[in-house]
Amino acid sequence: MRILTLSDSDFAATFAAIENRGDEVPVGVEETVRSILDEVRKRGDAALSELTERFDRVRLDEVGIEVTAQEIERACAQVDAIAMADLELAAERIANYHRKQKQETWLSTDETDIMVGQMVRPLDRVGIYVPGGKAAYPSSVLMNAVPAKVAGVGEVIMTVPMPDGVANPHVLAAAKIAGVDRIFRIGGAQAVAALAYGTESVPRVDKITGPGNIYVATAKKLVFGQVDIDMIAGPSEILVINDGSGEAAHIAADLLSQAEHDELASAVLVTTSRMMAEAVAAEVERQLVQLSRQVIARQSIDNYGAIILARDLAEAAEFSNRIAPEHLELAVADPFGLLPLIRHAGAIFLGHHTPEAAGDYLAGPNHTLPTGGTARFFSPLSLDDFVKKSSIISFSKAGLERLGGAIERLATLEGLEAHAKSVSKRLEKS
Amino acid sequence: MRILTLSDSDFAATFAAIENRGDEVPVGVEETVRSILDEVRKRGDAALSELTERFDRVRLDEVGIEVTAQEIERACAQVDAIAMADLELAAERIANYHRKQKQETWLSTDETDIMVGQMVRPLDRVGIYVPGGKAAYPSSVLMNAVPAKVAGVGEVIMTVPMPDGVANPHVLAAAKIAGVDRIFRIGGAQAVAALAYGTESVPRVDKITGPGNIYVATAKKLVFGQVDIDMIAGPSEILVINDGSGEAAHIAADLLSQAEHDELASAVLVTTSRMMAEAVAAEVERQLVQLSRQVIARQSIDNYGAIILARDLAEAAEFSNRIAPEHLELAVADPFGLLPLIRHAGAIFLGHHTPEAAGDYLAGPNHTLPTGGTARFFSPLSLDDFVKKSSIISFSKAGLERLGGAIERLATLEGLEAHAKSVSKRLEKS
Incomplete structure (x- = not known):
């Protein structure tokens, strides 16, 4: 696996090929x-x-x-x-x-004359x-x-x-x-x-x-x-952040578990340790040749895999936020200490005993996750995907008397006379 | 405004023109x-x-x-x-x-050896x-x-x-x-x-x-x-359900407040009362000619407006669920009694003192609502639209020992050997 350095001037250009790997839709x-x-x-x-x-x-x-x-x-x-x-x-x-x-459906009774809520x-x-x-x-x-x-x-x-x-x-x-x-x-x-x-x-x-x-x-x-x-899924990816702690064999295995999915999958390690970088690179080679899906994994690792050296964990986290990876492993000694620095990721796997495969099958959270940087704005598949909401608004006569004037004036401001009249006609009578 | 009857055999065909009004995208x-x-x-x-x-x-x-x-x-x-x-x-x-x-972000500690959660x-x-x-x-x-x-x-x-x-x-x-x-x-x-x-x-x-x-x-x-x-908004619409209670002038005003938006807006009343149907039709005529935006409102009412007679409120609610209207007014004597029958609507306005215009400006709920029947699956714009979530998974060594076997077997079942190995390599050592 190639070893790159995050602060190198040509890093962004080199890494662009990995980031943009899912952009091509075949013609026709x-x-x-x-x-x-x-x-x-x-x-x-x-x-x-x-x-x-x-x-x-x-x-x-x-x-x-x-x-x-x-x-x-x-x-x-x-x-x-x-x-x-x-x-x-x-x-x-x-x-x-x-x-x-x-x-749950809720209804707010903060006010005596107006109730608002949300029905789920x-x-x-x-x-x-x-x-x-x-x-x-x-x-x-x-x-x-x-x-x-x-x-x-x-x-x-x-x-x-x-x-x-x-x-x-x-x-x-x-x-x-x-x-x-x-x-x-x-x-x-x-x-x-x-x-x-x-x-x-x-x-x-x-x-x-x-x-x-x-x-x-x-x-x-x-x-x-x-x-x-649900979402438009692109090729899958993993980013592992490491601080030199843990076992190279475990990290290599996790990278390969992503790489075996398909040729377009991407497996990237960012580590602050050159020794770990080299050890993982060697482990990947060692483990890869033993895999039944080694042809697929090899292509993925060669084309879209990388080991990247970062100065410190803050730089690694910042890089991760720029990538917004689908799967993010915090393979570090203090994963909960690093968590607050993570802004964008589909699923975050904490510590050395949490291989990504755990999340694929039975940890509990969904394995349908935003790919290709869309974790900036998309969320994992969740219960929210299977419900929808309706707003609830209920004014009493007193409530409409209290706020009706403002509604009428705002409607008039927007040139929507019939909106204003739907209020004024009700207030006339009172 | 035309008066239709829900149980008429040609109702569906007549109403289709209203339902499909937003389907055409101009060529080019x-x-x-x-x-x-x-x-x-x-x-x-x-x-x-x-x-x-x-x-x-x-x-x-x-x-x-x-x-x-x-x-x-x-x-x-x-x-x-x-x-x-x-x-x-x-x-x-x-x-x-x-x-x-x-x-809020949450973390579940139901288990001692595995934590899962959701970061918002x-x-x-x-x-x-x-x-x-x-x-x-x-x-x-x-x-x-x-x-x-x-x-x-x-x-x-x-x-x-x-x-x-x-x-x-x-x-x-x-x-x-x-x-x-x-x-x-x-x-x-x-x-x-x-x-x-x-x-x-x-x-x-x-x-x-x-x-x-x-x-x-x-x-x-x-x-x-x-x-x-956020969502793909089509032309706006209102459906008012009425049981004969309330004032025809108010209902007419609410229908017109929708109709004045644009020529493709749709305003529909479903009522169980023929007397109310006729009174609202007359009121719409009376009020329409006084509006500054009467040319727009007239087109909307003529083309996409309707008053529909229903046998009872259950039939009216069922019709409303089929339409899944953007705005739904429950202009009935007991609106909270009718609410549980409503399955799909963007925003629901309860009772005779809640004109839709209240929701447009300052009731509090969002006025960006799903249109054209998409309330079946879309929700009003909400705080959820401005956040995204990440799953959190943290296994202890004991947790991986407890569940690792099942993860390995499930991965093997799916032919994903490297997934299985990412677990077995960790369990070897222990």
Whole structure:
């Protein structure tokens, strides 16, 4: 792994390639997605059948678009008892964490003649997109469906493509554990379209969450507004801040756990110790060659990995804030001492005993996190994503008498006479 | 105003024209906006100067792109003392309401060996778009800037175009009252671009909020992801639910207060009383002809207004939930009794003494609300829009020993060997 120095004059230019790695959208994707969205919007199930046959080699008219209860039972029977218990443990811990994010409806009675408040309600229906094939992750099912259920969403719909008819039993088992209500055997932009517009078989949802490839991400972006979406996820990344304490082998393992995800993943260490920098670089080489996914990890490490030397932890934290990483490990002796310096990060892993993988599966917080610097303004997926709020305003006659004059004058100031009259007509009578 | 009946077989078809009124985006808008975004991204201030001269007939090299402290002082001096006091009252009430939405950072200590939590931090820098010319509303400045300031946003930047060099003194006074940090004399898609990408003069922000025309809305949609945005606002609407109680003149006034906004605004009454339906229809006619904005209001009422007869309040509430209106008035004898039936609405105004105009100016809740049925999944602008969250995860050695096995197995299940190893390498030693 290359070792850079934060204060070097050419550092910013060198690092730009890592930061901008997710910016390129292949030409033609948006056009293709638009035409798929259009097809499904206009022709519903018929379009879904054609597209699913074309992309997944599955005939929906033969196997049915909806996954049956028997199929789900059969899948659960294929999952061994230990895996089932692990998934249940993860679901429970995710539920416990997200329950703490719950916001209640409130009504303020500070004033006797005016009440204001905020009503919190779960969404009626949510669609969860789950990728198919090899990248079908049961943990993603839990991280999306469990919070939706904790929020009280009326109906949780899942879509998962089954290329060549092959279902991932762990994905279906996770759906069952999470309480997913209905599962449809579709994927790609066509699944996003079905969820956004509804078809004869697939009900229209209010929000679509879940990870997907560039076609899915583009489709989500295009239907945003018609429905809500979670966020636009780019390639994944980890930043580890280190002060020379801890074990190089652990830090190297954490960097590689990010790098194995995909070729565009980025794993970066910022350390104040040159000795640790060199030790981690050596460890990465040593561990990398033992990995089953070493081809992917190698590309990620070579292209988007770096070890960076910082003068002190304050400089490291400032760099981290500029990057706003998705995953941030504070692999330092006093992580809670460093925490107040961190302004932007999706999830923060504190201390030497907290590998990022803990957060991916069962620590409790969501693993759906803002990428590519968007932690400056986006938050992890949370219970908030599955509720919406309404403002409540209730004036008594006395309240309107007290504030009516100011309302009328402000409306008049803005040239909105009918606004003013809606108050004055009420005050006339009193 | 036309009177329809909810249970009529052709009701849905008739009403569709009202529901879909905001769907059409004029051709060419997106292309124009894309080229403006591109210009500003590439050429910064030079592009802003050219575009501002073209659209606003203002030479930025002569007057300066940033509004000076002296200009703001001069504007405040033009605003009379009563208006100043009204704006201050509104700002204070808006601040009080939004303070109640504040969420604190928390850390859970349910377990001795694992801590999880959520860190809440204000955004570093926010951009507020304020329209210029006649539609320059000081209330919009307050509704965007006050919550940003309450949230603790580091720097609040405002852009407001000044066509022909004319500034609206109330807008500048509202900005001063709200504590806006810097104001730039730009508007349109070029202002959105400047905020999203930054230029030599305008700093890049993390989020853009505030209303605007179709060019501004399109620009916001296109930069979404690069920065966060508030929401994509469509034409405004009100739904009034009535049970025959109250005064027809008040309901008519409220419908007209919506209709005067613009030709695409929609004002709809659902009542269980035919007598009230007819009385409101007559009142609307009587009041409409007295309005200064009667041409606009007439078009809105004729094209997108309706009075609808419902069998009972449950049917009316169900209809309202289907529409998910931006503004919902419960103009009934027992509004709090009806409230639990309401699932989707931007803001809910309870009882006969709560005209929607109260919420537009100073009740306290935000007047930036989800339109066009998006209250199914979007919420009013709130403090949440000006903060972002980071998850916190901290395992002790004992915690990792306790849960490490499950993490390893789940990672292995997903084929992510390096994830598993990041745990096993730590457990080896112990």
